[in-house]
Amino acid sequence: MTLRDGRIPPSAGTEHLLEYALVGDKVLPEVLVGIEDSVITHVTTELVCTESGTGPDGRSDPVERVAGLTLPALANCHSHAFHRALRGRTQTDRGTFWTWREQMYAVAARLTPDSYYELARQTYAEMVATGIGAVGEFHYLHHQPDGTPYDDPNAMGRALLAAADDAGIRIRLLDTCYLAAGIGAAPEGAQVRFSDGDATRWADRVAAFDDDRVGVAIHSVRAVPRKALGVVAEVAAGRPLHVHLSEQVAENEACVAAYGLTPTQLLAEEGVLGPDTTLVHATHLTATDISLIGDARAHVCFCPTTERDLADGIGPSRALHDTGARLTLGSDSHAVIDLFEEMRGVEMHERLHTQQRGHWSAAELLAAATTTGHASLGFADAGRIAVGQHADLRVLGLESWRLRGTSATPESVVFAATGADVVGELR
């Protein structure tokens, strides 16, 4: 095997000859990738000949030929692992986000660290199998059913970390501050499990975690009083900081009534918006909100399959992008776990909303699901097939009914593939 200029490609660790691979924003044929100690050591894209079963320069170490289209593993930036228990059970009867939330609270009320671990482990295993390599777990189920902390106050969070380890997925555990049922209202029902009482006690519990995979989150402006918002932003101190934002019109109305500000304006005034911040949903925004988010270079995490399942609405994804915001994706409630569906969902929702096609390119949506998504979780070393990157790749089979005959292109990946087309992984 030689390069076009006659050089021999370097070799170390395990080598794989990929039939097709996403390199940058293009799908290229015949890409040689070396992996050593979970790091990509070389990427060679100018091969002129291949000898299956033989290493470069006639060495005896084999090159594994990988059929299909290889991608960096995807980043699922918004997850509530326990919502997976609701799949197929909340699609009956009429209702709204708020009636769905009552069903969700019923699950939240009965989980223990052991059952939470088991549910999360299976949820994360499904993510791994469908192409996902990193998850942002938005975790607020902290305490016992009556609100008393467990002996280890972080027992539930540690159950999630263990579940991620055992499923083989990277996790950013976004430890969530949740203090109120609504603006000025004490937690009630299952919500007592979510609350630490005040922001200082929340911060003390997070400090006791002592695990570098922990980031932080503000549940929403509904659940965190104004004076506590800045406390969370301060604790974040450069770590990923995630916030549910304007998923529901009722949240906007309550915020304007209480503070005379939209949720976005309130977060801006309290120092929450910035490049390390991810705003989840960002559905019902004003033009001013969009400018504030773009100017802050914040991430916006869209979760189209959940947003349509819960009848949330359609957020202004392209307008946010065009003002400087950076798009990421999440499967959120896990009504389905399929980041390919989330990718195309962003574009499809824009089409239905505007009666125009072509708002987002396949390459842009792939960037949202890979490099930008990982960056928003604090994993800047992942999401690309490039030297020095964390080696976690997924292989799409091109012989499935869905992909057969589509040609190996970014458009095929985004607009035709599903998680079920993931047939292998390379680490």
Ligand SMILES: [Zn+2]
């Ligand atoms: Zn959420």
